[in-house]
Amino acid sequence: MIAQILSATQTVILGVAACVIYFWGTNWVLDRLLGGANASVAHESRRAAIRPWVFLAPALFFLSLYLIYPVFATLWLSFFDAAGTEFVGFSNFLWALGDPNFQQSVFNNLLWLIVVPSCATAFGLVIAVMADKLWWGNIAKSLIFMPMAISFIGASVIWKFVYDYRSGDSEQIGILNAVIQGLGFEPQVWIQIPFWNNFFLMAILVWIQTGFAMVILSAALRGIPEETLEAARIDGANDVQIFFNIMVPQIFPTILVVWTTITILVLKVFDIVLAMTNGQWDTQVLANLMFDWMVRGVDFGRSSTIALVIMIAVLPIMIWNIRQANQEEGTR
Structure with a gap:
């Protein structure tokens, strides 16, 4: 533990020192090349124009290295075989269209897309x-x-x-089975029940993301003018009418942003499925299937194809989400 703390502290110190040296060094180079305090107006304007790009250069480099390059590398590998050496054209995409596991994963992802964003956003709004x-x-x-x-x-x-199941006469330590048994019913292996086990996994992400939706929507609700709500009450509107006819329409852009943000997260869901079922019992999702082909199947072509499908699904929603957030920010 102490070694980890010392290592983390050393990393922070070295990182800060590197940033200071880079900041000082780039300023020194610019002053040397384009003059210092006695620089001409033309040199001063050039230095002012160059300096932001010099400071942004490390971030742009790492962004290109860890984000842009992998996108093109993944696209390139999707046209090659398992080893990534022999060109196979669109064979990986044709495989995906006809593979039952891929189709099951797409179906499960669609279920997650319908249930999780809707439930998390709705619960977050009601709680707020x-x-x-x-x-x-x-x-x-x-x-x-x-x-x-x-x-x-x-x-x-x-x-x-919560979902734990103990066979035989063993005492049920899972909360859900303990309740079921207390009511006189038989305990179940919940995460092995086909189709319904997907909903038990979705409940985990809804539980996590409801707090996010609640915080964002609570802030949006505070932006509704109190005079509008008072006028509605004077006109005889009850709480339900005020909620659906005044509150929801006024914060609807924020609701959409929250919904699409959770949707992007759902399209990339991986950890929960891996930890709970590892994709067994018809719970496979695209990210987990990609992991299986990349690590267990060692097929770079097929895993890259699945990664592209996920990226293509996420990209339009992400662009729309950014535009919607910018529009909402511009109206304030």
């Missing part, structure tokens, strides 16, 4: 509205937001205990 009416609302919000601080793997471990 209700918590504002309670004196202990901030405490409730804090408790609901806490799962956001847990990693997906950590959350999966917690929920494994």
